[in-house]
Amino acid sequence: MENKGTKTVVIVGAGFYGSVMAERFANELGWRVLLLEKRSHVGGNCWSCPDPDTGVEVHTYGPHIFHTSHEQGWKYLNRFTSFNDYRHTVWATRKGKVYPLPFGLAAINLLLGRRLSPAEAQVWVAAEVAKEGIDKPRNLEEKALSLVGRPLYEAFVKEYTEKHWGVKATELPAYIITRLPVRYTYGVGYYNDRWQGIPVAGYGALFWNMLRHPNIEIRLNTDYFDVRGALPAHDLLVYSGPIDQFFDYRHGRLGWRSVRFEKLLPGVADFQGTSVMNECDGDVPYTRTHEFKHFTPERTFERTVVFREYSYAPRPGDDVYYPVRNDADLAIRAKYKAESEQVPHVVFGGRLGAYAYLDMENTVSTALEKFEVLKQDVVCG
Ligand SMILES: Cc1cc2nc3c(=O)[nH]c(=O)nc-3n(C[C@H](O)[C@H](O)[C@H](O)COP(=O)(O)OP(=O)(O)OC[C@H]3O[C@@H](n4cnc5c(N)ncnc54)[C@H](O)[C@@H]3O)c2cc1C
Structure with missing residues (x-):
C-alpha cells in the first residue's frame, strides 16, 4: 500500500475500542500508532489481573463475561486469546433466600x-x-x-x-427497562449467546497480545488533555474518552452512575459458590457480591477473594460506568454528536465517546466496522 508505515494515528484510550483500532491500523494498514492511556494499564474497564493475595484473576472494574452470537468478533478475538467454557449464571439474595x-x-x-x-x-x-x-x-x-x-x-x-x-x-x-424476560423453564444460563467465556490467561494477556506490534507505541499514565499540544504530527485521531470532555463541557456534563468495589479476603476456599450474587434487599448497601475464582473453574485456588459492588454518583474526575441517559442527557449528547461530525480527522467511539452502554462485543464490532470504513477512505484516497 502507498505510504505504508509512514502515516500516524493517535489513539486516546486503550480499552477495547482503542485497542482494536490500534491493532487494525498497525497490522492491516501498517500505520504508526501512538496509543495514549491515562491509567497505568491497557484494557480499559475490561482489565483483569492476578490478585496479589490469592492469585485469583480479578476483574478490577467489575466482572466481565464475554458473550456474542456474531462470528466475526468471536473469530477476531480468538486470534489473541482462547476462552474457557465458563457459562454465566446470576443468583439473587432476597430476604435470606437465594433465587436464580x-x-x-x-x-x-x-x-x-x-x-x-x-x-x-x-x-x-x-x-x-x-x-x-x-x-x-x-x-x-x-x-x-x-x-x-x-x-x-x-x-x-x-x-x-x-x-x-x-x-x-x-x-x-x-x-x-426495555424487557424483563421470563423463562418458563428451569434453565439458569444468563446469556443465550452461542459463544461465551473468559479469556484463559485473563483480559490483560488478551490486550497485550493484541497490542504487540513494532508500530504500536503505548504511553501509559498519559492523559491526552495534558499532552495534546505536544503530540507528533498525525493523520488521524481516534478518541475513546468522554465526548463532553473533548469539547470542554461547553454544552454541559453528561450524567453517569459509577460503582466502587470493596475487597474482602474471607479466609475460606469458597465464599458463595458462584461468581455473581445480586443483593436485592434495600437495607444491604451493596448491589452485588463477586467471587472471581468461579470464572475460572479449570483453575484451583486455596483461598478466595470477594468484591462487594457499591453504586454512587460520580464527581468530576471520577471514573464513570453507566450512562444515565435521561432526556436532558440525550439532548446534550445530540449537541456533542453534531459537533463531533464537524471535526475533521477525528473519530469518536467506544462507550465514553458514544455515551452509550456498550457491551464488549458491541464495542469490538463497532470498532471493526468503523475501521473498515476508514480503510476504504484511505485506500480510495
Ligand atoms: C461494571 C461493568 C460490568 C460490565 N460487564 C460486562 C460483561 O460482563 N460483558 C460485556 O460484554 N461487557 C461488560 N461491560 C461493558 C464493558 O466494560 C465495555 O463494553 C467496554 O469497557 C467498552 O470499551 P471502551 O474501549 O469503549 O471503554 P473503556 O473500557 O472504558 O476504555 C476507555 C479507556 O480510555 C481511557 N481514557 C479516557 N479518557 C482518556 C484521556 N483523556 N486520555 C487517555 N486515556 C483516556 C480510560 O482510562 C479507559 O482505559 C461492563 C461494564 C461495566 C461498567
Whole structure:
C-alpha cells in the first residue's frame, strides 16, 4: 500500500475500542500508532489481573463475561486469546433466600413456595400483569409492573434498581427497562449467546497480545488533555474518552452512575459458590457480591477473594460506568454528536465517546466496522 508505515494515528484510550483500532491500523494498514492511556494499564474497564493475595484473576472494574452470537468478533478475538467454557449464571439474595435469575420457573416457584408448571406460571404472570392495568408506563416502576407484575418486581427489581441508580424507581425513566424476560423453564444460563467465556490467561494477556506490534507505541499514565499540544504530527485521531470532555463541557456534563468495589479476603476456599450474587434487599448497601475464582473453574485456588459492588454518583474526575441517559442527557449528547461530525480527522467511539452502554462485543464490532470504513477512505484516497 502507498505510504505504508509512514502515516500516524493517535489513539486516546486503550480499552477495547482503542485497542482494536490500534491493532487494525498497525497490522492491516501498517500505520504508526501512538496509543495514549491515562491509567497505568491497557484494557480499559475490561482489565483483569492476578490478585496479589490469592492469585485469583480479578476483574478490577467489575466482572466481565464475554458473550456474542456474531462470528466475526468471536473469530477476531480468538486470534489473541482462547476462552474457557465458563457459562454465566446470576443468583439473587432476597430476604435470606437465594433465587436464580433471570426470572424463570425456579425463581417463581421458590418465591411462591409452589410447583407451577410452565403453563401455570405463564397464567400467573399474566394475571399479575393484568392486575396492574398499566397501558402506558410513565416510569421504570410502571414499566416493570407492566412486564412482570408486582411480586417479581418487588422481590427482585425495585430495591436493587433503586440502590443501583440512587433514586426511586418512580423517578427513573421507563426506557431504562426495555424487557424483563421470563423463562418458563428451569434453565439458569444468563446469556443465550452461542459463544461465551473468559479469556484463559485473563483480559490483560488478551490486550497485550493484541497490542504487540513494532508500530504500536503505548504511553501509559498519559492523559491526552495534558499532552495534546505536544503530540507528533498525525493523520488521524481516534478518541475513546468522554465526548463532553473533548469539547470542554461547553454544552454541559453528561450524567453517569459509577460503582466502587470493596475487597474482602474471607479466609475460606469458597465464599458463595458462584461468581455473581445480586443483593436485592434495600437495607444491604451493596448491589452485588463477586467471587472471581468461579470464572475460572479449570483453575484451583486455596483461598478466595470477594468484591462487594457499591453504586454512587460520580464527581468530576471520577471514573464513570453507566450512562444515565435521561432526556436532558440525550439532548446534550445530540449537541456533542453534531459537533463531533464537524471535526475533521477525528473519530469518536467506544462507550465514553458514544455515551452509550456498550457491551464488549458491541464495542469490538463497532470498532471493526468503523475501521473498515476508514480503510476504504484511505485506500480510495
Ligand atoms: C461494571 C461493568 C460490568 C460490565 N460487564 C460486562 C460483561 O460482563 N460483558 C460485556 O460484554 N461487557 C461488560 N461491560 C461493558 C464493558 O466494560 C465495555 O463494553 C467496554 O469497557 C467498552 O470499551 P471502551 O474501549 O469503549 O471503554 P473503556 O473500557 O472504558 O476504555 C476507555 C479507556 O480510555 C481511557 N481514557 C479516557 N479518557 C482518556 C484521556 N483523556 N486520555 C487517555 N486515556 C483516556 C480510560 O482510562 C479507559 O482505559 C461492563 C461494564 C461495566 C461498567
